[in-house]
Amino acid sequence: MTPTEMETRIVRYGELKPCCTAFIDAHTPGSDQKENFTIIGGGVSESADQHVHITETPGYNIGAAGQPPNCRNSLHSHTTAEVFFVLKGRWRFFWGRWGTAGEVVLEEGDIFNIPTGIFRGFENIGTDYGMIMAILGGDDAGGGVTWAPQVIEDARDHGLVLGENGRLYDSKKGEHPQEGVAPMPLLTDEELKAFPETPVRDVVRDYVARYWDLMALAADEPAKVIGAEGLLRDRPGFDVEFLTRGSLSETPYTLEAHEVLLVMRGHWRLAWEGGETVLAPGDTCAVPPRLAHSLAPSMSGEASLYRVMNTADPAGSTWRG
Template identity: 40%
Template sequence: MTAMLANRLIRYADLLPCKNAFVDTRSPGSDQKENFTLIGPGVSENPNQHVHIPEPHGFNIGGARQPPRCLNSQHSHETAEVFVVHKGRWRMIFGVNADEGDVTMEEGDVISIPIHMFRGFENIGEETGFLFAVLGGDDPGKVTWSPRVFDLAKQYGLVLLEGGRLVDTTVGESVPPGAKLQQPPSAAEIARLATPPREALASCVLKPKQFAVNPRSPLAREGVEEAAIITPQATGDGFAPGPIKGWWPHGFNLRCLRLESGAFVPPHIRNEEEVIFVHRGVLQLATPQGEVILGPGDTFTTPKGVPRGFRASSSNGVAAYVVRGGDSPAMPSFLS
């Protein structure tokens, strides 16, 4: 594998976490969470957050790892936030006070949470869990926290500045002269971030059996299926809108690529960003620059315009989640 390919590969075992990425990370019940920024700047409030691949993709890739009973506090995003449950059992919680509904998610499930609403999430399983995350846009903006988060942060020495920078007074950091503190959202702002009706939120969650397998996918062949998860509009490579379309912008498609053991997709070229996250099995990815072997939890961003082919080399086959850039990915070009 060349250095170019190695620099585009993020092994699950090599993920570098930030344990104080946000203003809620000392709040009781939230102090054991780990946040990861895989591709793009993300929304971390800590300038020391490690970014594995800074190259702009039009979307951001991140992750959250939490032990049992660990909670991510109520907050709102300015762009799309999508979670794939890789490990564990999770509860997604809605509303500024965490009392406006919830949904339980198992391994392989996907949720796309609408912008401009409060959400939090808790690992309710018995083992450490991991969420693979996609955020819309090159700049996903800053997080809006519920008022309770600010109250707790003050007790534990964390201060959030306007613009989203975190100051940790317990390690000797101080608020810069003239800096303005981020204020909790007003009643009017909270009203603007109201939780959508339950039936609307239900359309934002999918289990693997609900993924829309597309027999006309250009990747489909014996032992290979590509299923739509998030498709905002009809695409150039033959996918109809849905199952998750969203009434807010995404700027990317999310697919599930499943291969039976030994099945393969021949070399082809795409001209949009393609990020592959392996959920189950071992995927061989072949390029003219060499081969990449991806195992569960590994992430790879394929260079645009570079031929790539896939093969499942594990006895239980492969299930991978693929993020494709843009609302309408084009038809790939297969090599003769």
């Protein structure tokens, strides 16, 4: 593989292209300054304006959300895995029918494997622009998002209508659902009973891992974060590992799985027969299966990254304690 070919599999942080109209709450006050990034795969964006950096999916999607302080993402639910880690800033995640069942605050490097089937939202509670990286289960990321009823109602009051076809229509631009396309129906009270009010204790205990704990666990070898043997025991269709300076040598290795590298801190030298490159914080690299390569920090100081590998597990299969 030539360096040019490898660059087509790398999305540099500074080259990310945002979409500001990706979801139904794009005009709702408090949520109208969000930026959505689709890095690998189509993600769950409801907007045709969303730019997809790498269209080929390895069995999961990679995305990101960037938000200024006090900006929030509204309550929604997924049927497949949704995993976030904080790249920049300080974030509050909350869940439940009204977002009051529980909350947890994540700092830079922390990771959250949000349980499926619950309404969840998040907001930047830091003082600067923040960024969270996302791993979404399945090639089609579950086919979309289920919004809490009040989110759809608030969006309609501010000019955005979600059609039952999953497409957003912006009345401020003169867009309206075409004939035969009805608005997305609101969930009924009976349907809402299927979305649990998961206790804080269960979520923090079983679904959250802290950065500095992972730094200690990965001192000598990669730390298994999400997977059948992971710290967060789950089988969502991919495994997540955490690597730091002592986790790998520069000896080349080969994997049968698709390997996506998500750099958290430091600069990492990726080398393979045919070339080498350096990955910086916020960069995403999709290493193809069966490519012999080596990976090691390229300079002194703190270095860490998350590694995601596809598995044969169903994308919707998640563990509940």
